Amino acid sequence: MLDWFFENQFYKKHREKIQIVLDLLIVCFSYILAYWTKFNFKFDFHSLVIYKLVLFAIAVLLIYTVYFIAFGIYRSLWKYIGVVEIVRLTLADGLATITIMVLTLFLNKNLDYVSIELVAGCFAALMMFSLRALYRLFRRYTSRAGNVKTAVIIGAGDAGNILLKEINQNEKLKYKVVGFVDDYKKKYMIEGLSILGTCNDLKEIKEKYQVEVALIAMRNVSKKQLRSIVEQCQNVHLPVQMMSESIFGNQLKKRNVLSDVKIEDLLGRGEIHLDQHEIASYITDKKILVTGAGGSIGSELCRQILKFKPKELVMLDINENDLYLLEQEFNRDREHGKLDEDIKIVSIITSIRDPLGLEQVFKLYQPEVVYHAAAHKHVPLMETRPMEAIKNNVFGTRNVILACIEHKVSRFIMISTDKAVNPTNVMGATKRMTEMILQAYGDNGVTKMAAVRFGNVLGSHGSVIPIFSKQIEEGGPVTITDKNIIRYFMTIPEAAQLVLQAGYYADKGEIFVLDMGEPVKILDLAEKMIKLCGLEPYEDIEIKEIGLRPGEKMFEELHLGGETFSKTKNDLIYRNDVMHISLDELNKRLDVLEDLIKDEENTGIIKNTILSLIITDNR
Incomplete structure (x- = not known):
């Protein structure tokens, strides 16, 4: 009443x-x-x-x-x-x-x-x-009448205290907190609640207090520490949520207080140490152009670039929907005071396949730095239409490089992939060819050039993370190509930040390789994602092996056999020395490809041809 x-x-x-x-x-x-x-x-x-x-x-x-x-x-x-x-x-x-x-x-x-x-x-x-x-x-x-979950808060510091107060005040948070879990064993009270033990005591705490969920409240927790806590919770079948950093903001009604732990939180390496002055020296107050700006890497590059306050950001993509959504995101950031009002942001719909369209963009906006992230990247799709991969990845990249040199762009940085190393598929072969184009044009006397090579990016469009998430949501099965397949992984912000840092080192067509950490077994990744959802692999969700897809390798590599490499000032970035290829030799190979895709429709012939054209550069 x-x-x-x-x-x-x-x-x-x-x-x-x-x-x-x-x-x-x-x-x-x-x-x-x-x-x-x-x-x-x-x-x-x-x-x-x-x-x-x-x-x-x-x-x-x-x-x-x-x-x-x-x-x-x-x-x-x-x-x-x-x-x-x-x-x-x-x-x-x-x-x-x-x-x-x-x-x-x-x-x-x-x-x-x-x-x-x-x-x-x-x-x-x-x-x-x-x-x-x-x-x-x-x-x-x-306010908590009805479906209330019994919870413990992991972390008895300031963050834990803030989370407890928020739970007590926020009617939408249906939790009854029975105590804290913390490595600091001294018994003291917070808002009338005690520290019940450490993470090693989770099993006993869960049984004694009938705990249904663990809430992690720790600011700046390391990835290693977070992995350990999550694993201990999973070992006792205790679902986990994390306190959002947004709880420390001012807009109380709009923030998300708790969120599920994502696989990216566990696999990423956490904070990346960048030389802010080096990056700012070639971005701040400059005109920057990003191709493929609507994609996973391109959009994150745009976000990271804006932090360094360029004079103008030109976002170029052929996908109007993704580009429009990114533009709206930045408009909202302006409204909320998160984005400098003086930065001009322009969205351009055009294809890198269109030299005339690129000429118009470069002539009108006169970019000083170009990040080239536009590419067809899905391996199985490129196997069925190799001519499209060649048109876009190979000749599209050459169009961008030639426009940069003609319009005296000071710096060009291209996104490459580990699939370009000893490729067995069309997509990897086209990306290796783009590296060869870059190195052939590298010493041009006008534009400093470099490529950045890295592995799979967690959460990018078409990567295994969103695919596995959808399969788990639908009740399974989670499908993997092979139980022994391994991949290198990096988070999207991590990759974008290191690309910006590598861009400072660009000179005459070097290929910078990012330290991807330890490779991850795809089977382990699937099992962890199922457990993060509070389910048991093989019991609640089946994991099904479906065999390798066309062009897919069991493992990826980061260096070619003939490449020599050395460390840069950043421990996570390696520099591959430029492998010599003359423009005459490159153009002969490109002429072969150009004639081939005009007249040939046999995908097998096209694939074998491009694979043969990239092998000889490694002799």
């Missing part, structure tokens, strides 16, 4: 008026109670002068009302009552009491009345505090 009252429109509309009436009624009751206790719990009605009593009551209520309004007592919601609100209420009540006592001494000079007013002020403060505390407790418990 009371819950219905607090939720109806009448209360919401007149909340402040209702609350001030309640507080003034408490003030009246406090004076009656103080008078009653002063005279041994007896009322001497014969000594009361009614009109004086009424005038006194009006004066007291007016004084309290003035102080309540002056201190903004009713601008705060009672369900969020805290130390600041208590201090303001104490000051308002205390100053109102002092004012009434001073007026009484000045007008009446009766110390008995002064002592009554002092006691009444204390009673009023105590009862107003109690009313707000009872309201907060009532709203806390009634």
Whole structure:
């Protein structure tokens, strides 16, 4: 009944008026109670002068009302009552009491009345505090009626304390927290809850307190530490959620407090240390163009570039939908003050296959730095239409490189792939050919050039992560090509940041290879993703082996046999020395490809031809 009252429109509309009436009624009751206790719990009605009593009551209520309004007592919601609100209420009540006592001494000079007013002020403060505390407790418990999960918070520091308060105040968070889990074993209380043990005690804690979910509340937790915590929770079949960093923001109603742990959180290496000055030296206040800007890598490159405040960002793509969505994202960032108003952002729909379209873009916008991320990348699709891969990846890249040289672009950085190393598929072969084009044009005297080669990117369009997620959501099976297949993985932001850093080192067509860490077994990846969803592999979700797809390799490599490489200043970036190929030799090979895709439709012949054209460069 009371819950219905607090939720109806009448209360919401007149909340402040209702609350001030309640507080003034408490003030009246406090004076009656103080008078009653002063005279041994007896009322001497014969000594009361009614009109004086009424005038006194009006004066007291007016004084309290003035102080309540002056201190903004009713601008705060009672369900969020805290130390600041208590201090303001104490000051308002205390100053109102002092004012009434001073007026009484000045007008009446009766110390008995002064002592009554002092006691009444204390009673009023105590009862107003109690009313707000009872309201907060009532709203806390009634809001969680129904489907409430018993939870423990992993992390008993500041973040854990903030999360507990948010759970207690946010009616949408249906959790009953029974305690904390922390490596700091000393027993102390947080908001009345104890540290129940460490992560090693999770099994006993789960059984004793019937825990249904673990909530991780740790700021700046390392990937290694997070992996360990998640694995310990999974070992006792305890679902896990993480506190979002957005909880520390100011827009309380709009933030996501808790989110599921993503596989990217476990596989990424965490913070990447970049030389901000080196990157800023060739991006800040410059005109930057990104091809393939709507794609996974291209869009993240745009986000990272904007952090360095370029003069202008030109986003080029043939996919209008992805480009439009990225443009809208940046427009929202401007509205929320997250993006510098002075940065000009332009979206251009055109294809890198179209030399005339590229010429118009370069002539109009005159970019100083070009990041080339546009490419056809899906291996099985390129196996069925190799001519499309060649048109886009090979000749499209040459178009961009020639436009850069013609328009005196200072720096060109191309995205390559580990599939370009000893390729067995068309896509990898076309990317290896683009590396050869880059190195043939590298020493051009105008544009510094480089390629950045790395492996699979977690969460990119068409990668295994979204595919596995969809399969798990549909109840399985999760399909893998081979149980022994391994891949290198990197998060999208990680890859984009290292591309920016490698771009500083660009000179005459070097290929920079990113340290991808340890390769990951795809089977292990599938099992971890199933467990993150609170399910058991092979029991709740089947894992099915379907065999290698056309052109797919069991493992990928990052260096060609004939390449020599050395470390850069950044420990995660290696420099491959330029392998010599003359422009005449390159053009002969490109002429062969150009004639082939004009007349030949046999995919096998096209594939074998391009594979033969890239092998000879490694002799």
